[in-house]
Amino acid sequence: MDMSNVVKSSLGFKYPSLRDDPLHSGLKWLEGKNTDDKAENLWRIHDKLYDLRKFVNLHPGGSEWIELTKGTDITEAFESHHLSPKAENLLPKYFVKESSTPRNYPFTFKENGFYRTLKRNIYQELETVPKSAITRTKILIDSLLVSYLSFFLLAVYYKSVILGILSGLSLGFLTGAAHNYFHQRNSFRRFYFNFSMMSCSEWRISHVLSHHMYTNTVYDLEISSVEPFFQYLPGKKNFIVRYGSWIYGVFIYAVLFVTSYIKTAASLRSKVNWTFLLPFLPLILSWVITNQPLEICAFFFLWIITIGSLHFAIIGLNAAHHHPDIFHDGDTARPKTELDWGVFQLDAVMDRKDITGSHFLVLTNFGDHALHHLFPTLDHGILTYLYPVFLKTCKEFGVEWRLQSQLDLIKGQYRQLAKIVPNQTPPKKLIKTG
Template identity: 25%
Template structure:
């Protein structure tokens, strides 16, 4: 399941990935790019790949890397590219970060942007909601003790079921190992968003490796933490819209694939593949090409990243694929064990992750058009450029009051709040959901919350069915 065919990659290879200094900011407050002046701090134009590009301006943060409170890996993820959304969303509760940035400005191409007014309102209200529960939104944003206890139980179950799968040759063990690998993803996901610990960044940097049996953790941070969260549901920027290019048409702008995608059996067959792709295929593509679809692997020259990428591929292959052939009595049983693990985990991953963004309303959100509406339907015109409003409208929640679904989905049932505040641990999201929803309703931002998983899965499949028909000549022309 390749991330893109060659012709798709060519079509998507837009300039912003090769010329980072001229970044576009699809949903953040617009900047005045007509004003360009040379920074007083630098008389020469810096190599764009060595700078952090925020709101169109270049910052040389290299000397700050080792002092970054959030850890070295968190700040390096944004180096050499437009990291506006990354910086803004992970400093939602750190108002003083702009003063720090000013010290490192070396290439000024834009005036200071107007703040995202909707995000500012959300931040203020969410801060109040957290403080009302006795939480400091900055210091207490990581996992609480209950969450750490859950992490411990998950790790224990992972070790036991991994032993059954790899050493004891148990088919049941392989099935349970897949479930344990999925729940380990809760640790990896929190850590990949630097949300496991505020005080100990190393817990985040090592914790993301808990993602290892769902996806390569190094690849994951480029694909998910950076690209998907910065450019959610943007066809030419979000790699999550291109997982199934060969098999399923996900977006109206994607090429037509097959009428088979209107059938549940076909979708489920395709959904057996994500873990194989994310643990083996995509990492090898990144190693060989330095790209994941339109996402550039900008720190591929770091030895630790090259080593880590290759180590993960070997580790996953050894534990999941090779070990059963030494522990089972027959090749058939060993192969069944491997497939059972991959298919089970693939389904868990796809059926909880894809449904949160892949539906008609989430993919057709158009705040600019809504802001130009008529009468009572017209929204505040500032919402047209609001990254935060776009995050709300391109995601959805389901069964938000259910602890069972929260655990089963690894917290993905509260996707809206997670996308707005990715640095806030999933264990706190239920505390802020009411105020987020109320604020969205107040400003006319579409907050989609479904009562059950079945309901959101249904509209997900309905969208696939709609795209299973060949596009009209007008659609093809557009």
């Protein structure tokens, strides 16, 4: 379905190239972005073009980030992924020329604006944060992997659907926790995400480079990839999409993992590697260890994957971004003078008071979401220590940090799906813009 006549941007975005490609894959999104950004096969940061080819293998976060983004504007990703000034100080070495075209994105990063001020404050605060929090995160996610595999084997051995549910819930928690690691520099724990049948490499594009940078806009692949079944942006929608999605959505949640695997397989451009086979490791182990027939093992594999998919999707789609009071592209936007990227992120998110403060719930349920969007490379375990400086900076600029209950956000998600009239009032005016 062509959404170009249905979805309109209030931020001034042109309709993204290849947005309506049937696969909605990360690689297609990057291909369209390459067309739209006009970065001349280089890397654009603000209004300058850089040649980072010689830096690919030197990049501390891994070569994949540089390789994927060639030919695109990486301003938002560069700013949000580098708290230290070291990266910015390296840029002149790779400078090629000034860009001949204006940026395709309206967001600003003024030196004394909200986001850069907050980033400097957070960078200083990190020196006081206990490193034990990061260790606790590793222990938690490793324990979830053990829990998933153990319940899987027990479910097959005892042919227990109940134990299968426990395994599926463990898988849902594990997948949410693994999301912490594909935002960061390369680590083997990012591959825990692949046990879900989804791909951490695909999500590094669809989630990290798209959703996190252009949240709730026409450039957000997590918005476009669920269309036309779920239409979160306000505008023209038929009755079935507005209200039928409340019912058929549950079935889509249940097959998210499997359909994601099929989509990734269909979009592969290279030979299958070991990570593509990782989801089937529990199936193979159960067949070898329990001596149960393969069809029994396969049944429980599908049952557990379905439970995990349902659990993960319910949490993910109701976590932070879909509520009528949250900005969605099409709503009246802030004036251009207030389109600081950090302010925009807070306009497009709400946090849940039910889970804030719990290391386990924050890690497994996309918690502390505002801080996570602002500083995605920081471990979830340390975000709780950053609230004092975060709230102080918000108060200084008059930026609102909003809290709701999980139930309010679930109800809000359904209201947003039914919403056709955009918000006419822009977000709360800032005290200072930098």
